[in-house]
Amino acid sequence: MRIIAGIRRGRTLTAPDGKATRPTADRVRQALFDMLLHAPWGGRDCVEGAHVLDGFAGTGALGLEALSRGAAFCTFFEVDRPALAALRTNVRDCQMQDVSRIQASTVLKPPRATTPCNLVFLDPPYGQSLPAQALTALTSAGWIAPGALIVTETGRDEPMPVEGAEILAERAHGAARLWVWRQG
Numbered sequence: 001m002r003i004i005a006g007i008r009r010g011r012t013l014t015a016p017d018g019k020a021t022r023p024t025a026d027r028v029r030q031a032l033f034d035m036l037l038h039a040p041w042g043g044r045d046c047v048e049g050a051h052v053l054d055g056f057a058g059t060g061a062l063g064l065e066a067l068s069r070g071a072a073f074c075t076f077f078e079v080d081r082p083a084l085a086a087l088r089t090n091v092r093d094c095q096m097q098d099v100s101r102i103q104a105s106t107v108l109k110p111p112r113a114t115t116p117c118n119l120v121f122l123d124p125p126y127g128q129s130l131p132a133q134a135l136t137a138l139t140s141a142g143w144i145a146p147g148a149l150i151v152t153e154t155g156r157d158e159p160m161p162v163e164g165a166e167i168l169a170e171r172a173h174g175a176a177r178l179w180v181w182r183q184g
Contacts, residue, residue, distance in 0.1 A: 001061060003094065004030050006068030014089045015059050016082035024061050024123055024153060028173045032151065033065060035180065041168045046119060046149055047071055053117040053143055055107035055124070055134055060087040062121040062151075067096050074100045075117065075143075077107045107134040116145035120183075122161075123153040131161035139183075148183040 003011040004026060024032075036042045048070035054063030055077045063074035076091070078084050084104055091100055105111065107122070108130070120138070124130035131152045138144050149168075152161045156177045160167065165181040172178075 001026060001059065003061075003065055003068045004033065006065070006070065008064070008068040008094045008096075011068075011094055013059050013061055013064065014086045014093070016080075016086045024176075025174070028153075028176055028178070029061060029065055031171065031173060032062075032178055033069065035169055035171065035178075036149070036151075039169060039180075041182070042149075044070075050119040051075075051115055051117045051145075053077070053107075053120045053138070055120065055122045055138070056130070057087055057102075058083045058123065060090050062123060063100070064090060064094050064096060066119060066121075067099055068094070071119065072099065073115070075103060076100060077103045077105060077110065079104065079106050108137050110138055110141045110143060113138075113142040116148070117143055118145045118148045120144055120148055120150045121152075122150070126155035126158065132163075135162060135183075144183050146183065150179075150181050150183055152179045153177070154179065 001013045050071045052066045052071045052074040057076040057078040122131050154177050156172050167181050169180040
């Protein structure tokens with residue numbers, strides 16, 4: 001697993017042992033960022049200069065990829081101890097400490113935000129209906145800016161993660177499905 005593009009391109013990322021963490025595969029991350037950067041609703045501005053939230057961060061691969069590609073800041077949320085250790089190592093090894101913050105807490109009960117984020121990644125454990133719960137909690141705590149792009153990874157056969165959202169893109173990649181929409 002590595003950073004695909006940007007200033008940290010090629011940097012190898014550490015993942016914890018075991019199956020508790022399911023890092024987003026390099027090819028899925030590549031497809032996701034290609035979509036964000038080249039879709040009619042996307043473009044470089046949706047990543048460059050963005051304030052990013054990486055919820056259920058695991059190794060931090062999504063947030064670190066965004067930082068490598070020019071995001072201004074990323075807040076990572078993770079509670080699993082081995083994943084937190086890998087995340088801290090990856091942030092340090094990518095030299096992204098000054099443009100990131102690691103919240104050792106769940107996105108289901110986040111602290112109050114100081115800066116709303118305009119690009120949000122949610123990659124929760126599959127099959128637990130966590131995206132809708134996380135979005136409700138994050139919105140209530142001020143983490144999600146109006147018009148923010150929300151990117152969620154679910155299991156391939158799972159239904160749309162939130163009701164009533166206008167989906168901008170939906171793509172299946174192996175066992176995963178990516179959903180992108182703009183927060184109302």
